[in-house]
Amino acid sequence: MQNDTNKNTLLFFVCALAILFGYQFLVMGPQQKQHEAELRAKKAAEAQIAAQPGMTIGADGQPQPMKLSRDQAKAESPRIAVDTPALSGSIALKGARIDDLWLKRYTQEVAKTSAPVELFRPEHAENAWFADFGWAGANLPGLPTPQTLWSAPAGQVLRPGSPVTLTYDNGQGLVFTRTISVDADAMFTVADNVRNQGGAPVALAPYASVQRQGIPATLGKTNIVHEGAIGVFGGVKDEKYVLNQAKYQKWKKDKPDQTFESKGGWNGITDKYWLAALVPEQSETIQARYRVVPSNGVDIYESMFLGAAKSLAPGQAINHTTRLFAGAKTVPLLTRYQYGGKPVVWWQFWNRPPSAIPSFDKAVDWGMFAVFTRPIFNILEIFYKMVGNFGVAILLLTVMLKLLLFPLADKSYESMAKMKKIAPEVEKLKAKHKDDPAKQQQEMMALYGKEKINPMMGCVPMLIQIPIFYSLYKVLTVTIEMRHAPFFGWIVDLSSKDPTTFTNLFGLIPWDPATAPLIGGLLAGPLHIGVWPLLYGFTMWLTTAMNPPAGDPMQQKIFQFFPIIFTFTLSQFAVGLVIYWCWSNVLTILQQYIIMHRYKVENPIDKLVNRLRGKPVEAT
Structure with missing residues (x-):
């Protein structure tokens, strides 16, 4: 009986050790390696992001903004047309960027015959504004860059219900597929797929960026309206989502580089009426960042986020989705996206769908009151x-x-x-x-x-x-x-302000007081x-x-x-x-x-x- 007890005890310890070593070898070991790979990839990705992803890097390691005409900058890349009820423009195959957008529903001047409002313009044009999406990784040659030319079937046009697909094979085992879709208003969805066809595992971290390379002189001059970096961050350790803003002038002067950790949320760059905002998956933990980098006399403003590194074994594929709001800050539209993209109903205030964007209506600067x-x-x-x-x-x-x-x-x-x-x-x-x-x-x-x-x-x-x-x-x-x-x-x-003025008898005299020598500015200003x-x-x-x-x-x-x-x-x-x-x-x-x-x-x-x-x- 004693021998049976000793045998059973020995067998128990042998089995326990086998389970312990097996669990360590088959489960804990791969998880630890994956975690280490993710940490390495994240550090490398952060280093790569610090090198300004989405910007043209010169030999001196600095971004190289140029000043071409809009049409010249647009002609630097083959393009896929964008045509929706709200937007027109194109997507650059070079860099797979969304960088050419016009707002059909809004004109630059009051007259209906005025040109539509321009939102995005390509890099190398003056005051360029665009959205860039990509992947960062440690010692991974062949990742797509702003110079990468993606492939797309000829004749594609991005319309609501008709997404477009772009592909890039780096020739070293990684195949990138990007599917871009858009709704009838202002929301793009960028769905990336990366397949590892090589023989070694890799780790990649997704990023998305909105950049302005210089801003028009009319922006950032008033205290009543917020213009600059904007985002809502929180959700980590049950933290509340909080609006965070940085006006252009203070952003450059006082806070040229800020980082935030957030679970979901959103961030971007806003003007008085227009917004470009990046929306990660709301279950995803991100490192968001605002920064300003001066280069060749041009201030480059960027609002971006870096996602967690993802391990990709040979033969496997990973997916990542980012949404981009690019349009006018109409309150009903922002509220609709805030509650999941559908007309708001009362029960959604307590049970929001996964597509809901927290506090998205705060993109409008409601002020202290x-x-x-x-x-x-x-x-x-x-x-x-x-x-x-x-x-x-x-x-x-x-x-x-x-x-x-x-x-x-x-x-x-x-x-x-x-x-x-x-x-x-x-x-x-x-x-x-x-x-x-x-x-x-x-x-x-x-x-x-x-x-x-x-x-x-x-x-x-x-x-x-x-x-x-x-x-x-x-x-x-x-x-x-x-x-x-x-x-x-x-x-x-x-x-x-009231367009009439007493200095021309409220329009009875066909004369513009602003054209008066020396005092034109006074007549068109305080005396208007x-x-x-x-x-x-x-x-x-x-x-x-x-x-x-x-x-x-x-x-x-x-x-x-x-x-x-x-x-x-x-x-x-x-x-x-x-x-x-x-x-x-x-x-x-x-x-x-x-x-x-x-x-x-x-x-x-x-x-x-x-x-x-x-x-x-x-x-x-």
Whole structure:
């Protein structure tokens, strides 16, 4: 019995050792080798990425941007045409880049005959902007580069539902196949397949890059709009996804090289209205990067990501998919992609499909008052769908805001009317106690208490208007829905300033003030005051006149200049904002006029009407 027990024990240890060594040899060993290969490949890939993948490298190891005409740069490579309802352009077979795109639904100027908006332009053209996709690996000759010429069947055209296929055989055992598809709006899908037909395992890491080689002088000059690097990163160790931005100027000056680890997310480069964003598979852990590299007098801006290295044994194939958004930042479209590419339904807010892109609507710069900005945009869009005109939608929004704030504003204007009514008594108290400020203040507060007046209530409507004003300003400035949106008459673009100016009698004189010698810039700039800013100045003067006078004579003089100052200031703002403020003033005047009549307080409207009728001016 003892011998059987010893035999069984020995057999148990032999079997345990066999299982242990077998597991180590057959499972742990290959996994460890694969992990080491991935680490080596990742380090090599990072080194290769640091050498600017997608850029032309000269003999000195530096990128070599050139300045050819757009057509010359485009002619450097054979191409596959792109033709969708939203986009036109081409894909370069040299480098397999998406580098030539026009936005069919948007024109450069207001006129419908204007050329479409250009988004991407090929490398070597001035201000080149393009998307590049590829693979990096350690000591792997023959990987595709920007100079690699891919093969494609003749006559292919990329359309929705008709993907195109590109291939490249490096002659050293690796065959690359790239299938590019596109939807009807702005989303490309780049599906890469790599097959190892050689005799040795390799490790590859996928990367994708959006690059701008120089930027137009008009970009990055304003603080109200974010233009530059943008991305949403997170998901690692249950971290929340966070928006990360770098404006062009600060990106270059303060943060020329930043890295982020993220699980999924997205990153790219944005302008005021246009966006090029890379979207990895949302289950993939990536190393994202923003960087700026100066070269030959040109700043090269890049937003890219590097995926995890993948081991590829002989005879095996690996796949990797990256999406590219290249188009206009329309809020409904961004929201649709945010929730999986289909019309948003309520249950998707809690159960998003794998294709969902986290916080994609944050590509629009909603600003620090996003809690106001986004709802204001949503309300404007609802009104626009009702009436078909964003200008009218702004008027309806103003009425809605006035109704919401009516109780508070009514109390404020009532207090102001009472203060104006007792203004003569206040002046008597000031004269009576001019040598005793403490007594003067005490008597004035007693008078306010007797008449049930809160002097601070007059400031409340203005304080509430500040975040609304800023938020509407943001909406008119950053949302493409307001771009080239007409109103009535001469207003053809609510997002730009009033095109009329008093210096040519609002267009009656066929002369462009900007062409005037020496002062043309002044006439087209600070002195460019149109009809709507003047209407705003008049309504502001009227609201100021209906308010109780300031206690100090110097303050009274300053307040008298406010309508003039704000007329000049708002003349440079989006005319949609001036229309809102002017219409808001009109509604305020109407509300104040009714309240002043209720309390029989003298008001400037009745005084003006009486003067025009030749009647004596008296309180009503």
